[in-house]
Amino acid sequence: MLQTLIPLFVDALANAALIFFVAVGLTLVFSVLRILNVAHGSLYSIGAYVAASVGLWIVAAGLPAWLTFPALVLSAAFTALLFGPVIERTLIRWTYGKSEAVQVLVTFGLFLILEDLQRMVFGVQSIYADTPMALLGISEIGGIVYLNYQLALIGLAVAVLIGLRLFIRRSRTGKLLAAVVADREVSQAMGIDTNKMFMIAFTLGVLLAALGGAMATPTTGVAPGLGADTMVLAFAVAAIGGLGQVEGAAVASVIVAVAKVLAIYYAPALDAVAPYLVMLAVLLVRPYGLFGAGATRRI
Amino acid sequence: MRALPLILAAGLALLALAPLAAPYLQFVLTVAVAKGFAALGVALLLRAGLISLGHAMFFAVGAYAAAFLAQAVGINDFLLLLPFAVAVSALAGLLVGAFLVRYRAIFFAMLNLAVSMVAYALASKLYSITGGTDGLRIDVPTLMGMSLEKAQFDQALYYISLVLLAVVGWLVHRYLKSPLGQALAAVHTNEVRLEYLGVSAWSTLLAAYTISAALAGIGGAIAAVAIGHVLPEYAFWTESGHLVLTAVLGGIAGIAGPFVGSIFLELIHTVAVGYAAEAWNLIVGVALLAVIFFLPRGLFGLIESAAGVKDHRGETEL
Amino acid sequence: MTALLKAENLEVAFGGVKAADGVNLSIDEGEFVAIIGPNGSGKTTFLNLCTGYVRPVSGEVWLDGKPITAMAPRRIARKGIARAFQIPQLFTEHTVIENVMLALAAHRGIWQAFAPLDRPDYRAEAMALLDLLKLADHANAMAGALPEGLRKLADVTVAMALKPRLLLLDEPTSGVSALERFPLMDTLMTAMRAQGVTALFVEHDMEIVETYADRVVVWDSGSVMAEGKPSEVMKDPRVLKSVVGA
Known part of the structure; x- marks a missing residue:
């Protein structure tokens, strides 16, 4: 029993790590900009495509294989810098102060555009670039075999969570971001350049999405439709944790990943439904998510 | 102001005549009208300021209900399939809505999305009922007991759809002008005042949600028999996104808007498939952004301006 | 005769601050009652309690001798309490x-x-x-x-x-220029008399209160400090201190 369950749970945690990267990006953007970016999943898949293409190129060009590791992170950074500021400056900025319906629709339009752009640039074939995973190999502990890459993913997710916490609590930019989240109007009145903060937060969100995509390529590869699938999963995780809650996203991604594993184990027909059932169950009891708090209206 | 009913009547007449001039348009327009019903349902909720990212599920429920009755039960007459599909989707709307209309803004959007993804996943997995990822096929139904050739049935279906468009459109128009329909927009502008009038926002919204699900069900049933094949993809969240897009593209203020949006999109699609099939989403995405930026009242807003309508009181802005 | 509205021992607190601390008040049919008191003394909270927008921790509200405590605003509205807001809704x-x-x-x-x-x-x-x-x-x-x-x-x-049987007005003359206050109140009074409405209104302007109210209730720190005819209550030194600040 344990022999089969432990690898499953490591698998689940590695999955949780990948979901966490996208979901925390989504939730971060929401907390600062108060916008739910429906195109967030596309930035995940673009990050994946860029990373996979670069990885394949490194191998094909005969460059040292270890370069594929920094290439994953650099691909994500490249994607973030290429798309983050431009999208925020143009489309997203226009929707500030508009209704949710407009914000959802504008980002849905962006999603449609990005989906086709990906198809045009990267084609419709699935791409696998598993050099990083092959390089790291496996290790055997207590008779159970682990993929080292999966362990590394879990480690990276924990590092990102801690890093984000430190960034928001300690760094100057992070504190300014936190101030904008706490009270946008007061921050503005105090002279914080909120526009700059929005751009930073959005780009950071894209970076996290692209990082998730890049880190996913060695294990799952990338194919058309990945963006749409990832989007709903990230929605579900962010909503379970409470929109705008960084720790919430971390806890929720573990819950969702474990729910998926349990579903695979006990009710295989339900594995795809599991995240949404968890989301429904949580939101019906706590509409603002596990870590979220709602606002009351004064009259 | 008087010009508008004339334009609407002319538009309907044009739709009725279009297949005579270009027979291949009949199928395209049937599907467009079907999706238009679902988009109208989405538009109703948008009037209350609620954006549903899951309404394709009711379209799918209508389509599956029709397919199930026709194939599994063996009752395959369109005049029975349609009311059955509408009843099932309205019931689904009532049940789902009872939970969801408590929520607002982004939470409403996301919960609809979650429920629709559950529906999507179930449609893909429950092989014995839904045929899994293969979906369900529907043979050409009879019409009031008459067996028709496929071509004859398709023609009849098209004109039935147009009659439905006129009749149901008029009913929804009456509903929107009624106290219950006006209360819908009032939920959006001031829910506190509405409750203090003794009106339950919950039941006002639940009525609208059920009606919108029934409208999507009409569309689903028409699409199911027109296409002859029902798939889980009908319920995927991007389809729901397309319904919202269709409604906004056409304009959510009137009844005609969502249909104008749907027909416009399907026609452009037919043209674009030949030239730029890979760029279809791109084109639609850019069109959506252009409408949101430059035509907040949608395409139908253009028609209204041409007809000299200037009175936009009591309408919900996005 | 049962009072039209009766509140007994209403208590509610927001984050440690008692917004209602044992409120007792009753209003008879046909009365026109003013509530005065310093900012933050719980006047609007009392209206919120009567209309179900806020639920009391303890205490009861009756309309026509029937309990309406903690009912949803829409149910209370249907029972005959209507409300006008400080910020118009x-x-x-x-x-x-x-x-x-x-x-x-x-x-x-x-x-x-x-x-x-x-x-x-x-x-x-x-x-x-x-x-x-x-x-x-x-x-x-x-x-x-x-x-x-x-x-x-x-x-x-x-x-x-x-x-409505009872109309609650939250500062009907706030945000209205000094010159327009009396004409506005005249209009309101005429309308309410024509419709036979009993009314309870929160007000800051003492002159308005003295001119139009049959009875005045003075609020302080979440409870009723004094009540009576405006001319008499205004002479109470405690009231003068608390409300007028003199």
Whole structure:
């Protein structure tokens, strides 16, 4: 029993790590900009495509294989810098102060555009670039075999969570971001350049999405439709944790990943439904998510 | 102001005549009208300021209900399939809505999305009922007991759809002008005042949600028999996104808007498939952004301006 | 005779601050009662408690001898308590007369899905009310586009369209220029007498209170400090200290 369950749970945690990267990006953007970016999943898949293409190129060009590791992170950074500021400056900025319906629709339009752009640039074939995973190999502990890459993913997710916490609590930019989240109007009145903060937060969100995509390529590869699938999963995780809650996203991604594993184990027909059932169950009891708090209206 | 009913009547007449001039348009327009019903349902909720990212599920429920009755039960007459599909989707709307209309803004959007993804996943997995990822096929139904050739049935279906468009459109128009329909927009502008009038926002919204699900069900049933094949993809969240897009593209203020949006999109699609099939989403995405930026009242807003309508009181802005 | 409205030992706290600390108050049919008191003394909270917007921790509210404590606002509204707000609450994308007609429809039952809201009998009745409150000239203006003073009147008209037994008015003259206050109150009083409405109003302006209230209730730190005829209560040194700050 344990022999089969432990690898499953490591698998689940590695999955949780990948979901966490996208979901925390989504939730971060929401907390600062108060916008739910429906195109967030596309930035995940673009990050994946860029990373996979670069990885394949490194191998094909005969460059040292270890370069594929920094290439994953650099691909994500490249994607973030290429798309983050431009999208925020143009489309997203226009929707500030508009209704949710407009914000959802504008980002849905962006999603449609990005989906086709990906198809045009990267084609419709699935791409696998598993050099990083092959390089790291496996290790055997207590008779159970682990993929080292999966362990590394879990480690990276924990590092990102801690890093984000430190960034928001300690760094100057992070504190300014936190101030904008706490009270946008007061921050503005105090002279914080909120526009700059929005751009930073959005780009950071894209970076996290692209990082998730890049880190996913060695294990799952990338194919058309990945963006749409990832989007709903990230929605579900962010909503379970409470929109705008960084720790919430971390806890929720573990819950969702474990729910998926349990579903695979006990009710295989339900594995795809599991995240949404968890989301429904949580939101019906706590509409603002596990870590979220709602606002009351004064009259 | 008087010009508008004339334009609407002319538009309907044009739709009725279009297949005579270009027979291949009949199928395209049937599907467009079907999706238009679902988009109208989405538009109703948008009037209350609620954006549903899951309404394709009711379209799918209508389509599956029709397919199930026709194939599994063996009752395959369109005049029975349609009311059955509408009843099932309205019931689904009532049940789902009872939970969801408590929520607002982004939470409403996301919960609809979650429920629709559950529906999507179930449609893909429950092989014995839904045929899994293969979906369900529907043979050409009879019409009031008459067996028709496929071509004859398709023609009849098209004109039935147009009659439905006129009749149901008029009913929804009456509903929107009624106290219950006006209360819908009032939920959006001031829910506190509405409750203090003794009106339950919950039941006002639940009525609208059920009606919108029934409208999507009409569309689903028409699409199911027109296409002859029902798939889980009908319920995927991007389809729901397309319904919202269709409604906004056409304009959510009137009844005609969502249909104008749907027909416009399907026609452009037919043209674009030949030239730029890979760029279809791109084109639609850019069109959506252009409408949101430059035509907040949608395409139908253009028609209204041409007809000299200037009175936009009591309408919900996005 | 049972009081129209009776509140007994109402208690509620927000984050440690007692907004209602054992409130006892009763209002008889036909009375016109003013509530005064310093900011933060719990006057609006009392209106919120009476209309179900806030639930008390303990205590009871009765309307006509029947308990209405902690009922939802819409149920209390249907039982005959209507409310006008300090910040007017209107359907800003409807016209003024549509706001009133919606209230009339709500009073008769909102479940009418095929008859239009804008029908002759509703329009005539709404127009008569607007006439009474001197808003007839603005009937077709968008509610959101009215100036503040008129929005307050429209808010009261909407509340009166519910044909309430008791009307709660939260600072009807705030945000209205000093010159317009008395004419506004005259209009309100005339309208309320014509409709036979009992009213409870929160007010800051002592002159208004003395001119229009049958009885005044003085609030302090979440409870009733004094009550009685305006002329007598105003002589109470404690009241002068707390309210006028003298």
